[in-house]
Amino acid sequence: MTKEEIPRKAIYRLSIYHRCLQALEENSIETVSSKALARAAGVKPTQLRKDLAYFGQLGTRGLGYNVNTLAEFIGDALGRTKLQPVILVGAGNLGTALLRYRGFNKEGFEIIAAFDRNESKWGKKASGVEIHAFHEIKKFVEENGVRMVILTVPVEEAQGVANDLVRAGIQAILNFSPTVLQVPDGVVVNSVDLALELENLSYFAR
């Protein structure tokens, strides 16, 4: 069972299961069946079992899954045990809104710094996060072992900035610009394209 043979989509769903398990933990529920957990996660029970089976036998037949054990196991499998430092590049509208958003911390990610090209922002803080000069990124990334970036710059700048980030040693980019970033192998990009999601919705809503 190596990392390679687990479907991409299964990994994605694992995060969802993890969330649902956290909710169950908060309600002091100790055991859950694949049926109940699958329902909460919006998938079919067999799929949930299959996904978990990639990692071994995690449940107890006739009983179900232990909530705590399973939550911890998935957390480990996702490499989510320790806090991951993240930087944000582009402290505009969306960027500062994301700095204010507390959802990341709760899930184990900390935005430790922001970067912007606009000199007037340098040294200032937004939601407790200091905004640095853009050209300091490379040094900062190296010194702090940063691997992940949230990219919220205007479309026109996105590819150029992405190139700089790759050069600085960044391995993963969460891209909010409505463009397809070209990056070398070994660098991962997930794009959140708001207009595209709307467009997609409008197609399927009749």
Place this chain on the structure above:
Amino acid sequence: MTKEEIPRKAIYRLSIYHRCLQALEENSIETVSSKALARAAGVKPTQLRKDLAYFGQLGTRGLGYNVNTLAEFIGDALGRTKLQPVILVGAGNLGTALLRYRGFNKEGFEIIAAFDRNESKWGKKASGVEIHAFHEIKKFVEENGVRMVILTVPVEEAQGVANDLVRAGIQAILNFSPTVLQVPDGVVVNSVDLALELENLSYFAR
């Protein structure tokens, strides 16, 4: 070639192609090969051709595709010809940031109103969009023929509000809460889960 047999993912990619074509149009490029367009969209040429082939013969063999014609065709296929009214529910951090974000308009969507539970916000405007009382949604939706919602309320409220929206006749929800919404058949949900995207990235970044 009915709507039903075209892969979901192909529809999604169509939006990407559309974007790339718009960029080409702005640069006054008249013709593009599947190879070039696929590269820009981050897919393989064969996949692009297959996707387009679902809709008929759109290119010219030996030559490529006409940028204008193809852009217009895809726009039509996506039902993107006329402006779609959208409302935003939950005028908090993320909500107001999205109101400020101009990317929607450019792609043919207009946020015509915002709604919030917080009475102190009622009647105020954020980025030119008026914030209404939450209980006015149903009436507003009916009167304005609104089918789509951007949902940016806190997690705890998300499912409850979604239920209200469905009752008000909403057909599509772009959900930003980190939870899986349960909705009846006929209602479409696309979720943008920021922490989940980060988690996913962190797994694939080594």
Place this chain on the structure above:
DNA sequence: TTCTGTGAAAACCTTCACAGCT
């Protein structure tokens, strides 16, 4: 020759059916 269109093959992912613990 160049580049699209497309049936067939391959890869991938989901679901089924039931074996196997508790």
Place this chain on the structure above:
DNA sequence: AGCTGTGAAGGTTTTCACAGAA
């Protein structure tokens, strides 16, 4: 009995290989 684990079947999406038009 109740519920998980899993090989096999089924379905969907991607890629290949090449036919066909400009």
